[in-house]
Amino acid sequence: GPKVLQIPSHQIIDMGQMVTLNCDPVSNHLYFYWYKQILGQQMEFLVNFYNGKVMEKSKLFKDQFSVERPDGSYFTLKIQPTALEDSAVYFCASSLGAGVQDTQYFGPGTRLLVL
């Protein structure tokens, strides 16, 4: 089936530094998402993105977070500066549409550890 890729698979970073998580979505998809999963907790919605704009963000999407997708390139999640509580697995997803039955395809996640 369609594949979403995430780079890197793991990232260790010192608190206060900047980190960029990269997502290569399914090629013809138009909607992009980030989810966050802290160890032992459920995957939680962070943000969705369409046509160059954030459509909706959750309360987990702090001011230090930003997303973008420059033309034809990765969909990125940037955290600047990082905090200890940002340690989690970050999943990217993409879908063709935003309808109820539009399947979101997920990447394998980036495991971020902030020290």
Place this chain on the structure above:
Amino acid sequence: QQQVRQSPQSLTVWEGETAILNCSYEDSTFDYFPWYWQFPRESPALLIAIRPVSNKKEDGRFTIFFNKREKKLSLHITDSQPGDSATYFCAAITGNTGKLIFGLGTTLQVQP
């Protein structure tokens, strides 16, 4: 506050048995319930999904039973196979928000 709850947290069955994974929710506005499965070190992938207009959705050995009144659903895996061993996530979504709400997951182990 968890809007989507799953039980049990983990489940072990023998090959050939039926595994039953449970899910409940609180928000009546949820109108689509996809189940995702995830194998170790792989991406969560859509397995099967149901809309509240139906009380049953079947796809091969996988069946969702849905009880709208009680806000409960369950995933039944008949003739379980070792290759079914994975973590199963119940999710819910409202309208065209694109915002999936996930449960904690049930980790299924099928013993040969």
